[in-house]
Amino acid sequence: MHQPWFDNGAFPLFLAPMAGVTDPVFRSLCKEMGADVVVTEFVSAEGVLACWERNRRYTEFEEVHRPIGIQLFGADGRNMGEAAKIIVNELRPDFIDINCGCPVSRVVGKNGGSSLLKNLPLLASVARGVILAVGDLVPVTAKIRTGWDADSICTPETCRILTDEGISMITIHGRTRAQQYSGKADWDMIDFCARAASVPIIGNGDVNSAQMVEHIRNTSAVRGIMIGRAAMENPWIFSEAKHYLTHGEHLPRKSIRDKWDLIIRHARLSLESGRYGDELHTMKFMRARFVAYTKGFPGAKDLRSRLVHIKTMDELIDLAQSV
Structure with a gap:
């Protein structure tokens, strides 16, 4: 076919x-x-x-x-x-x-x-x-x-x-x-x-x-x-x-800030979709995605320990702005 x-x-x-x-x-x-x-x-x-x-x-x-x-x-x-x-x-x-x-x-x-x-x-x-x-x-x-x-x-x-x-x-x-x-x-x-x-x-x-x-x-x-x-x-x-x-040439590498913008956008779209329930349940679902996205970030080990406890969009945005 x-x-x-x-x-x-x-x-x-x-x-x-x-x-x-x-x-x-x-x-x-x-x-x-x-x-x-x-x-x-x-x-x-x-x-x-x-x-x-x-x-x-x-x-x-x-x-x-x-x-x-x-x-x-x-x-x-x-x-x-x-x-x-x-x-x-x-x-x-x-x-x-x-x-x-x-x-x-x-x-x-x-x-x-x-x-x-x-x-x-x-x-x-x-x-x-x-x-x-x-x-x-x-x-x-x-x-x-x-x-x-x-x-x-x-x-x-x-x-x-x-x-x-x-x-x-x-x-x-x-x-x-x-x-x-x-x-x-x-x-x-x-x-x-x-x-x-x-x-x-x-x-x-x-x-x-x-x-x-x-x-x-x-x-x-x-x-x-x-x-x-x-x-x-x-x-x-x-x-x-x-x-x-x-x-035959590379695109400019995405910056850490570009990646943070994507993390926040992905989380916001998931929340708006309603697919995973309320904000807390959506953030819990997204935690594994946050960890994957931030692999290789400076201070990734400490960052991951904070990301796996994210409960709200505001917490995620605050973390993104503080690192």
């Missing part, structure tokens, strides 16, 4: 799906800063079927977020398909992404996410269920890891199985589930799969600079790059990378 983000030889930059991070406010900020394609936080297929109205909050988006994919996890192909059908009929996203890579225990414990890499016939049935349900309406994609652990690397076989089932695009995070987010992403494996696959392969893992984006584009067969943790710390990475790819 047509994926317009690849039209005219484009090399798209994707915002990775991250639970508790890629909510509508953060997606808006990243789109503003140059992300080409964004993906929602994952949502459970079983949750969608049991209580759609409560779980649709994880899937809601604004038109400015397009193109956008909604990521779904689960281990029952039929239920995954039924959940995907509800989402597509209600919201009309640009694609459905199957989560075959999340390492979090609460997902793995339900046989979803990266646990599917231990049971490739089950992974195939999940992909088949979603494609049969909505594959004629939207592209169905998948995000995987290289395997469960170092003794069970299965990336080439996983890509072949997913492609045979009709998956339109595969994102590979170059780590095993056992690695979580430690060690280095295996870009040699990502490139190997990209050269062999008949569908576009998107690379993910350790991309934290414009130079790395350029290096991967010039030296590998991936058709795009997905950025996750680096965007949590520096959403400008999308515009920085695009400028570097186009002009």
Whole structure:
């Protein structure tokens, strides 16, 4: 199925799906800063079927977020398909992404996410269920890891199985589930799969600079790059990378004050959205985002100890003005 983000030889930059991070406010900020394609936080297929109205909050988006994919996890192909059908009929996203890579225990414990890499016939049935349900309406994609652990690397076989089932695009995070987010992403494996696959392969893992984006584009067969943790710390990475790819020069580095302005803006937008409740609950939610944004700030250790106790916008603004 047509994926317009690849039209005219484009090399798209994707915002990775991250639970508790890629909510509508953060997606808006990243789109503003140059992300080409964004993906929602994952949502459970079983949750969608049991209580759609409560779980649709994880899937809601604004038109400015397009193109956008909604990521779904689960281990029952039929239920995954039924959940995907509800989402597509209600919201009309640009694609459905199957989560075959999340390492979090609460997902793995339900046989979803990266646990599917231990049971490739089950992974195939999940992909088949979603494609049969909505594959004629939207592209169905998948995000995987290289395997469960170092003794069970299965990336080439996983890509072949997913492609045979009709998956339109595969994102590979170059780590095993056992690695979580430690060690280095295996870009040699990502490139190997990209050269062999008949569908576009998107690379993910350790991309934290414009130079790395350029290096991967010039030296590998991936058709795009997905950025996750680096965007949590520096959403400008999308515009920085695009400028570097186009002009071969760096944009001026953002100052600490620029970053504080973004922190305050992000917090204010989250509060105005009402998504997390009152001011106290919104600030509690935002604390992890504050810590990510301020990584590398002067006196970061002491600053983080203050940020994790922020309760109001006024406190945040006062802190920003005092450092």
